[in-house]
Amino acid sequence: MSASLLAIAKGYPYEAPTESFVYRDGVEQPLALTEDGGLPIDSWRNDGRVPVLAYGANRSASALARKFADWPEGTAIPVTRAQLRDHDIVYSSHLSRYGSAPAKIDRVDGVTVEISVVWLTGPQLTRMHETEGAQNYRFDRLDGLELALDDGEAVLTSVFAYIGKRPSLNHDGAPIPLAKIQAKDRRHPPLDQTGVLKLIRNRLAPGAPLDAFILQSIACPVTRQQRTDRLGQLGGNLTGDPAA
Helix, strand or coil: CHHHHHHHHHHCCCCCCCCCEEEECCEEEECCCCCCCCCCHHHHHCCCCEEEEECCHHHCHHHHHHHCCCCCCCCEEEEEEEEEEEEEEEEECCCCCCCCCCEEEEEEEEEEEEEEEEEECHHHHHHHHHHHCCCCEEEEEECCCCEEECCCCCEECCEEEEEECCCECEECCEECEECCCCEECCCCCCECHHHHHHHHHHHHCCCCCHHHHHHHHHHCHHHHHHHHHHHHHCCCEECCCCCC
């Protein structure tokens, strides 16, 4: 049990397909971006679905499978790859219920980040709200964007997103991008989940075994909240060697 919990915590934001897909009944399937087959493009862009940025776990079919595990057969969610200019995906200064340091979106001029867009029906969006945590994120519309979908044609200027309420984690004064999220022209080095959790452990509980630190955050909501509060008091500032 501990091994599976640690794998989920350290695996965030999880592996995501490098191409657009449709999540259907727990698995990913190819998504046709033309009218030639699959889920026709007009059937999901123009049928009232809400485009929502997916820049953390929501990019992956495995995370969607957990969030929609009890939904009826036939549940389908298109997930399109996209490139967003002048933004990056960095770590938020809080700990999730599954022990990870989650992602948030930040404006960073000159950076183009690889993300996804999930296209949700009204009921699907309601379920997504239930999984995101209102204490850490607010749902809002972002305008004035340059978000190029990977069909090579569509560019969105407005999209909805879960926007982090807490400060970004930063290392020696620089925000920490997620290593698993690809981006062009980053000026600061990214870290994987294990690296950033080591920095958090070193700051909050020096000398504690990393796995024990993670499992404590998962098992005890009070401990998790105290650690999140402490990160907030520190302004998200972390120091030291992430390899330690």
